[in-house]
Amino acid sequence: PLGGFGGDSKEPIKIDADKLDVLDKDNRAVFTGNVVAVQGETTVRCSVMTVFYEGRGGQQAGGATRTPAPAAPPAAGAAGQSNDSSIKRIECNGPVTVVSKTQAATSDNAVFDRANNQVIMTGNVALNDGPNITRGERLVYNTVTGVANVESNKGRVQGFFVPNSTEAAKPATPARPGAAPAGATQPTNRPAGPGRRLRPLPDSRPLQTRRDL
Numbered sequence: 001p002l003g004g005f006g007g008d009s010k011e012p013i014k015i016d017a018d019k020l021d022v023l024d025k026d027n028r029a030v031f032t033g034n035v036v037a038v039q040g041e042t043t044v045r046c047s048v049m050t051v052f053y054e055g056r057g058g059q060q061a062g063g064a065t066r067t068p069a070p071a072a073p074p075a076a077g078a079a080g081q082s083n084d085s086s087i088k089r090i091e092c093n094g095p096v097t098v099v100s101k102t103q104a105a106t107s108d109n110a111v112f113d114r115a116n117n118q119v120i121m122t123g124n125v126a127l128n129d130g131p132n133i134t135r136g137e138r139l140v141y142n143t144v145t146g147v148a149n150v151e152s153n154k155g156r157v158q159g160f161f162v163p164n165s166t167e168a169a170k171p172a173t174p175a176r177p178g179a180a181p182a183g184a185t186q187p188t189n190r191p192a193g194p195g196r197r198l199r200p201l202p203d204s205r206p207l208q209t210r211r212d213l
Contacts, residue, residue, distance in 0.1 A: 002098060002105060002119040002141045002148070005042040005112060013039045013087070015049065027055040041101060046110070047094025053086040088115050096121070104128045107139070117144045125150065131162040
């Protein structure tokens with residue numbers, strides 16, 4: 001689920017929170033309290049979310065300047081919807097949860113670094129894909145290559161995997177119209193074997209025809 005938020009997706013990011021502070025001179029917006037951010041099929045929840053965006057005229061947070069560019073709107077407006085093309089970095093603090101379809105990731109803190117195509121999660125990291133679980137203290141995910149590295153400085157990295165769990169999660173293929181249910185016996189038209197005779201139906205009589213004169 002990590003590559004579906006703050007990456008190269010063209011879908012907008014919708015952010016809801018109890019409080020929003022826009023520090024335009026620092027080119028950042030701070031969302032505080034029950035933060036919920038949604039982009040496409042990915043949802044991020046945390047306590048505090050700081051969005052760093054490219055300022056007008058190409059100025060970035062920290063005072064660095066770039067070649068002048070067309071003016072871009074701030075990362076967050078009154079409706080809490082951001083222009084994804086201007087976002088450079090998103091920092092999440094507090095218990096962080098990232099959910100997308102059957103996958104989920106949790107940690108104490110997370111950084112979505114769009115400039116370097118990385119997602120870094122630290123502190124009690126857990127990755128869930130259905131029944132499969134991976135635990136560590138630090139995770140670095142490359143949104144371009146799709147490679148994730150999990151590290152732990154408090155011991156060993158833990159993993160719990162259920163064989164064939166991905167196959168079991170797939171929906172069953174619907175039966176074709178007119179197909180017989182599973183286990184049903186199909187009738188067969190086999191000719192009578194040697195020594196067998198076909199009995200006529202009860203009260204069956206030979207078909208009579210009338211010849212016109």
